[in-house]
Amino acid sequence: MKSCEDLTISQLHHALQSGDVSASEIASATLDNIEKSDPTLNAFTHVTRDRMLCEAAKIDRLRASGGTLPPLAAIPYAVKNLLDVTGEVTLAGASLNSSNPVAKTDAWTVSRLASQGAMLSGMLNMDAYAYGFTTENSHYGVTRNPRDISRIAGGSSGGSAAAVAAGLVHFTLGSDTNGSIRVPSSLSGILGLKPTFGRISRSGSQPFVASLDHIGPMARCAADLSQVYDAMQGTDPHDAFQADKPTTETFSRLTRGQQGLRAAVLGGYFSTWCDEDAKAAVQQVAKALEAQQEVEMPQAELARSAAFVITASEGGNQYLPLLRTIPGQFEPLSRERLLAGAMIPAAWYVQAQRFRHQFQQQVLTLFEHWDILIAPSTPCSATLIGQDIIRINDTDLPTRASMGMLTQPISFLGLPVVSVPIITASGLPIGLQLIAPPWREDLCLRAAWALEQQGLVKVFTSPVTA
Amino acid sequence: MTEIKNMTKGTTVTDWAAYTRQMEAVLGLELDDARRQEVLVQFSRIAQMAEPLMALPLDSRLEIAGVYRA
Secondary structure (H helix, E strand, O other): OOOHHHOOHHHHHHHHHOOOOOHHHHHHHHHHHHHHHHHHHOOEEEEOHHHHHHHHHHHHHHHHOOOOOOOOOOOEEEEEOOEOOEOOOOOOOOHHHOOOOOEOOOOHHHHHHHHOOOEEEEEEOOOHHHOOOOOEEOOOEEOEEOOEEEEEOOOOOHHHHHHHHOOOOOEEEEEEOOOOOHHHHHHHOOEEEEOOOOOOOOOOEOOOOOOOOEEEEEEOOHHHHHHHHHHHOOOOOOOOOOOOOOOOOOHHHHHHOOOOOOEEEEOOHHHHOOOHHHHHHHHHHHHHOOOOOEEOOOOHHHHHHHHHHHHHHHHHHHHHHHHHHOHHHOOOOOHHHHHHHHOOOHHHHHHHHHHHHHHHHHHHHHHHOOOEEEEEOOOOOOOEOOOOEEEEOOEEEEHHHHOOOOOHHHHHHOOOEEEEEEEOOOOOEEEEEEEOOOOOHHHHHHHHHHHHHOOOOOOOOOOOOO | OOOOOOOOOOOOOOOHHHHHHHHHHHOOOOOOHHHHHHHHHHHHHHHHHHHHHHHOOOOOOOOOOOOOOO
C-alpha cells in the first residue's frame, strides 16, 4: 500500500473501510510527520494532538461497531489559525490576540468537517490579520515553501498551502479576501478553491474585510477539493453574509470534465502584469481546455484599486481601537498600512462599493459566452524569503502587496475560482485561475479535473525534514 | 492646512502629510516621526490607487453593492 499522504481522500476512505489502516494509525503517522517537518516549514502555529487522537479513536470505534463511516472519516486536515477551534485561542496571525479567551465552539466549517469524520491536526500560520501575500510573520515566523525552502509559501494562507504541499495533511482550510487562498496555492504548487462570495459560512472566523472575506479548501487534487467543498456547503442562519442559494453538489459532476465547457483566456490587465513563465502556463492550459479566444475584462485595474481601498478601509477600522491602545503589539510589516487605511475618506470607500456594483454588471455579461475564464493566479512564481521587490512588465513592484494583483479583481466580483498549479521551465510551480460564473463551483472544479486527466496538472508531495 | 490633492478633478497637489497629520489628531493617535512617515508612505500608495477610481463617473442611480438585509 502507498503511504497515506499519496492516497486521495476516496482511496484513503476505502483503505479505512477495508481495514488496511486504522484512523489511529493515520493520526499517529500525521502527527509524527508534522513533528519531523514543521521545525523547518513553520506551517503550524499549534498542533491539536489530543483532539486528533480523540477523533481517530471515535472513528475506529464506529468502524469496529459496524457503523457507516462518514465521507471524510479519518482524513487528516488543518485550518488557518483564524478559524475557531474549541478550547484553542484564535490568533489570526497576531500575537495581540494570544491572550484572548479560548474559543467555546468550533467555527461553522470546522464543525461541519468534524461531523463528517475529518481529523483536525492543528492550526496554521498566516500573515498577521490576513493582510499580506507572503506569510512572513514577525511574531510567528516565516512559513517556508516545501518546493524550495528558501522561498515564501505565499499568503496569507501560507501555512495552509505549505502543509498540503509537504504532504502533512490531505487538505486545509484557508481564507481569501484578495487572493489569500489562490496566491499561496500558486506559489506552493497545490490546488485551491475560492468559492462564490457568500457561499460558505464564515461564522466562527476572525473577520478582516467583511465585504470580501471568503473561506475555502486547499488540496492536492480536484476530487479532494470537491469532496471537502461539498462537505462544507449548507445553510448557516447566523451568517448574515451567506447568500440564500441552494447547495450544488460537485463531486458527482467532476467526471463530466471539460465536456461542453466554453473556455477563454483573459487578456489585457491579466496578460500585462505577469512574467513569461506565467504566460507560457496560460498557453498550456488554454490549449488543453481548447480556449482559442482572448477576452478583456474591462476596468480590471480599477477593480483592483477598489478592492485595495475597501480592504484598507475595513481592515483599518477593524483594528483601529487596538492601534490606539497597544500599537507595540502589532505586526510591524502591516501596522502603518492598517493605520493609513483607517484614515481613508468615506467618499473613496463608498465610490469603491458603488463601482463594485457597476463592475459586476459589466463582467457578468462575459459569462453569456464563456463558462471558464483563464488567468494567472500570481504575476510570477515564489520569490525568495525577504525579497521586497518583484519586477513585472519592466516595473518594480512591492512583493507583499503585488502578489495578489491578478486575484484581487476576481474576488472583488466574488466569482468562484480554482487555482491549479503548472510547473514552469524554472521548475517552480505557478497557479492558473479557472474562473466560473457565480454559484458554478462545479464548472471550475470540472475544468481542474479535466486538466488532471490530461496529465497537465499533477501535484506531488514535497516532504521536508529537519 | 496645505493644499490637498483634488481627487475628483485629478489636479496635481500632493500634500498628504497635512491630511494624515490631521487624521492622526482626529483619530486620537500618538505617532512618532518614523511611524508618521510610514503612514504617509502607505496613505500615498492608497491615494494613488484611489485617484482613477474617484475620477470615474458613476451613474447617479448606481447603488453600493451591499448585502444588508433587515
